[in-house]
Amino acid sequence: DKSSVIKPTKPLPQHWMNIAIGRSGFKLNAIASLWDNASESYDSHELRAELEIFDNKHAKAYYGLLEQEKAALEDELGEPLIWYNPDNAKVCRIYVRRTADLKDPEVRPEQNEWLLNKLEALHKVFAARVKNLNASDYQPTEDEE
Secondary structure: OOOOOOOOOOOOOOOEEEEEOOOOOEEEEEEEEOOEOOOOEOOOEEEEEEEEEOOOOOHHHHHHHHHOOHHHHHHHHOOOOEEEOOOOOOOEEEEEEEEEOOOOHHHHHHHHHHHHHHHHHHHHHHHHHHHHOOHHHOOOOOOOO
């Protein structure tokens, strides 16, 4: 209902929503999960706003190029990001998260506002950058090879 760069898809019965960021192989995700990754339990819940890089051929290179800008990205965003790039996965994620109580309907409007604000901030920081990424520009360090 607000004028926002975030254009959500039709709501579906799942705990995430995908949002286009302007380039195939990349998307923003809004996640409201009963599983809390930080505590690795269902005792608390999690809200997460993330940039997902799922381009099978170049995801690791794109992630590496963005990681080279980590300090500038986090400075522009105004908070640290969580950088998730497991060796055994083709999908990489860069996100912010917070613990939440998803079973309390009283706090749902504030949780939705938090997700929207974080998604708008991620869009502002990443949209132009991901459009201009070129996988052939990536030169891995010796540690990454």
